[in-house]
Amino acid sequence: MKKSRLFTPGPTMVPEEVLLEMARPMEHHRTAFYRNMYKQVHELLQYLFQTKSLCMLFTGSGTAAMEGAIVGCCPPGHKALVIRNGKFSERWTKVCQAFSIDHTSLDIEWGHGAKVSDIQKAMDADPKIDTVVVVHSETSTTALSDVEGIARLTRERGALLLVDGITAVGALPVKMDDWGVDVYVTGSQKAMMLPPGLGVAAVGDRAWERIDSGKMPTLYNDLKAYRKSHETFDAPYTPALTLVRGALKALQIVKERGLEDVWAETAMLARGTRAAAEALGMKVYPADPVDSVTAMVVPDGVDEGALRKTMREKYGFQIAGGQGELKGRIIRFSHMGYVDAFDTIGVIAALEMALAAQGYKVTIGAGVQAAQRVFVEAMK
Ligand SMILES: *Cc1c(COP(=O)(O)O)cnc(C)c1O
Secondary structure (H helix, E strand, O other): OOOOEEOOOOOOOOOHHHHHHHOOOOOOOOOHHHHHHHHHHHHHHHHHHOOOOEEEEEEOOHHHHHHHHHHHHOOOOOEEEEEEOOHHHHHHHHHHHHOOOOEEEEEOOOOOOOOHHHHHHHHHHOOOEEEEEEEOEEOOOOEEOOHHHHHHHHHHOOOEEEEEOOOOEOOEOOOHHHHOOOEEEEEOOOOOOOOOOEEEEEEOHHHHHHHHHOOOOOOOOOHHHHHHHHOOOOOOOOOOHHHHHHHHHHHHHHHHHOHHHHHHHHHHHHHHHHHHHHHOOOOEOOOOEOOOEEEEEOOOOOOHHHHHHHHHHHOOEEOEOOOHHHOOOEEEEEOOOOOOHHHHHHHHHHHHHHHHHOOOOOOOOHHHHHHHHHHHHHOO
């Protein structure tokens, strides 16, 4: 029997307990049942983001929360700096364009994360910038940005910092309040171990001040509406109740396990996968690799489409290819959420077999062995 294993950086695998919870009979949302459930989910979200701020739960994918965040935080009279280092950071520019938000983009080389010095220079050159947008983990290139350092700078300069943490929150160390991030965004289908359909924006006090100071044309993703309903633990529109139900279960699992442990396991899986790549003679793509997703460069002579097809159809492993200019050039493996060392050893074995099937010179077992060495050390 073939089993299906999802290694794409969203959607990711969902634990059985969460799936079962979501299969329970429908309830109505204007009830004590929903309010009580949402109240618990909210507390757990604050734990996930390491914040005392309000965490607003949008019905929609991560992009809904991105849109709500930037539209609220950049009313007329304010200017955003968007750091672009991949497909997802480009999406932030698109949102700015769609809502005529005053912004400027800073392009940095793909595979690199945003650094304090890049932002400092851009802010020095344009004193109108009072809002900075960075992607913590640029999923398309698997590059890591220095959010902690950037937050220090934006605090110093009195600018707001909006962070796309969609493949960071719940996977990498994220300390919203300690670092001083104003808005952190995530989505349900990455490290939250849920199906797609929920976006979350954790919104700090300085961001709320900005949101309250202006007016922007928005309705469905209006943070103020979400905040108003939150006062009574309600949602402005029908919430994705089934997913909220799943979120309670998934976040309880994370809380019981402890975030530090989850972060450490994610990092271990990334280290093992990078060691496997090296042992197979494959290059890890980014200069600043993140621990939630690993991208490997497809070796010359290997057909990326055929490789993924073999892995998916013959071996039951779904991995991701590249996006935009990286299409056909890289393959990506998720380390987020409901995935462990043994799933990861499995996907590395499948990769070796799919490479061998194409005639790529590979010592079968070399990647698996390299990953196992990392895991033995880390799991002692
Ligand atoms: C997945 C993802 C998004 C959001 O995409 P949706 O399809 O709207 O969920 C945004 N940013 C990053 C970094 C992501 O990985």
